[in-house]
Amino acid sequence: MRFNKYKSVIGIDFGTYAIKAVELESRGDGLYVKNVGSAYYTEKVIEDGEFLNVPLLTEFISNLWEDSKFESKEVAISWKSENEFTRVLTLPILPDKEIYEAVRLEISSRYDVDVDLVAFDYAILDKNENNQEMKILVAGIPKESASTVYNIFKELNLKLKVLEPEFICQINLLKPSEDSFILLNIGARTTMLYMSKGNLINVIRALRFGGDNATDVISSTLNVSFEEAERWKKERFEQEVGYSKIMVSDALLNNFLILLREINRSIDYFYQLTYTYPNRVVLDGGGSLVVGLREYINRELGLLVDLLSLNSIVKNSEDIPDPNLYSIALGAALSGIGYKCLYKFFDNLEFGRISV
Template identity: 25%
Template sequence: MALFKKSDNLIGLDIGSGAAKAALISEVKGIRRLERFGILEMPHGAIEDGMIKDPEAVAQAVRDLCASANIKEPNAALSVSGHSVIVKNINVAKMTDEEMQENLQVEAEQYLPFDVKDVYMDFHVTGPVPEKEDQMGVVLVAAKKDTIDDYVSAVEMANIQPVIMDVDAFALQNIYELVAENFEQIVALVDIGATKTNVNIIKGRNSVLIRDVSMGGIQITQEIMSQGGCSFDEAEDWKTNPESAKMDKEELSDIIALTSARWCEEIRPAIDFFYSLNEERPDKIILSGGGGLVSGFKEMLAAETGIPVEVLNPFTALEVNESQFEPSYLKRVAPQAAIALGLALRKVADK
């Protein structure tokens, strides 16, 4: 990992299976300002389930994205999620960071479904454990080396150096903390992408429960393709503009409603599990990612969980030059931009 000066800008690069997003944020006297932002569709099939299947297509998408957003910075922060990444909240005997570093493998071994030799690991001490004075809480992160190395080399092919590797759920939490005004509440951050969904329940500034689920907007696209007999691009278009669809409108809205109901069924257990541990429920759900924008989903999730749902607009935390970025454009892409913005905030200053 290269160390770089505080003034150096860092590209926040969220390489999703549906779209790649890049963001650049500057900070002058505590004011964070959006300098660059871009989003570009990822070729279908280049990334599946959080793993890179076509490195050259991914590198080309990153090159095109940075060129179109006029981003020339050499360093980037990336993030991963899905099956290759494990995040666990554990309690261990109190120890120093150095001791924890030494014990990491032993501690991790009991929680990981992978061989410790095959993963990169990191940890973060969250603080004391209530009623257990000799223990401390630790968030343990382990990510498969193969998957991480694939992301690093695809980005390097685009002449960008990844200097920070983060986890989607933490990048999301990072930008949410900038937007949030109230840290008293328990908040469930739910990001629904094209193929995967991250749930991160935070209390104060601590992440207490993280769940990744393999579901997302592409499920609706594929169902439209099969029932509407159309191409991937047409199905994407019909999903976002149902009035333009050349298929039975009722059939289309049934596909959307059925998939949305299934998503609710996947999200609810995470909330119920959190309740079983804490006897508290989240005060609100904050929705991000493009998948969650599908019509009617937000309302259905609120009705199914009994928890108010808001859609995240991460740009509200930043100074934005409206002659550079059209406000209606930013509003439209805001939920998809969240992770890239959270990554762009990861400078040495806040490490």
């Protein structure tokens, strides 16, 4: 029998089209990615934070474990902002054992949710002894969803250690920074926008834009199926020359305008809050790999644009194929090994909604 000397956890991101998973190992000299894997759904199993087909999802996860040869049985899951609730509450300083009840009371009196139906967790952000107040970050999801996830993994003989909001998984990947930046995680359907000044996250927004928009544009411009357009976008676009490339490029530029408008709106709002403009843009998520997008944002905003690099987080980041597709899963795994996010949150950050 072989014993694993190091401790590892598997982080999971339930994406729009695939489950993405990363096995992260903590060794003496730092963190290493041991394994990555993904499984495309053959039909829809999750939508807007709701589970549509639990047996099929269970099967996908089981196949993923076999194919990827994950060793650990401990998992940490990233939970999307859909049907999730996040608030920063201000409470009087209380002994630890009274905080849970106080948070519960505060949620039920101030927000339109039935607190008995919500599974929530909290983290103390700040204690101010002078005015006897503390700031608490609260995140909640429907109890039913929480128990569904728990049971799926239990059935597979795996242990759910952490269910972490996606934005924490994302922010886990950022080193503390002195400057102001915009981070865009461009997924298949949604772009998550984060803005931060120093180590304070001031803005989190979900924008209706994603890699699918580019695929739709290619599909209608070239009159090909969505699947063909998806291949074109990922593989052929770069080498293509000639008329179809010009047509697609023009159509894509128009499409990027939707995203640019939303970014500019967020920059204005950020300026109202902080009297600061961001100095750089960080891109993450598979949608950020669309040819030309990076240069477009750089040109239109006049800001430096970089893909999020994971090399300050893990020692062997160059071993991860397409790291920007797996970043959220890695961020979840970080939470799973007990990493504490180094950023703080703006008091008025109100984000997400929950309906149960």
